[in-house]
Amino acid sequence: MTRYTFRIPIGDWSSDGHEKCDWFTVTAAKPIEEVREAFFTAKKSLPHLDPENFCCDYEDSSVPDSIAAELATKGVLIDVDDFNPEDMARIVVWFLNQGDPELNAELTPEATVPMLPFCGFDKKKRHIGGIGYGLFY
Numbered sequence: 001m002t003r004y005t006f007r008i009p010i011g012d013w014s015s016d017g018h019e020k021c022d023w024f025t026v027t028a029a030k031p032i033e034e035v036r037e038a039f040f041t042a043k044k045s046l047p048h049l050d051p052e053n054f055c056c057d058y059e060d061s062s063v064p065d066s067i068a069a070e071l072a073t074k075g076v077l078i079d080v081d082d083f084n085p086e087d088m089a090r091i092v093v094w095f096l097n098q099g100d101p102e103l104n105a106e107l108t109p110e111a112t113v114p115m116l117p118f119c120g121f122d123k124k125k126r127h128i129g130g131i132g133y134g135l136f137y
């Protein structure tokens with residue numbers, strides 16, 4: 001069975017505000033266009049649980065108790081006192097699956113991918129430092 005991969009940004013993905021964002025990798029049984037349709041379908045059937053409508057303003061880091069309580073009745077357990085980006089990503093994935101249960105969207109752990117530059121020196125006393133630092137101002 002083919003699985004499609006996409007990413008969910010939690011935070012300021014466009015970097016036009018506080019510029020903090022965590023990215024979560026998700027797989028689904030359908031391509032991104034159908035994933036988006038599932039989101040819109042869920043918005044129509046569950047508008048009060050739409051993840052775009054809470055924790056959406058600057059320093060708005062808490063989930064309303066009514067939202068947390070309803071999510072809990074649906075099997076989505078979150079700690080309102082320690083709500084974090086991964087919790088929000090789990091809610092988004094759940095929400096997508098409500099829009100299309102055949103989507104079978106799942107959070108997947110990020111693969112650890114090595115970075116070309118590194119701190120310090122290798123066994124042969126070599127180093128690869130920063131590349132393109134001056135391109136960003």
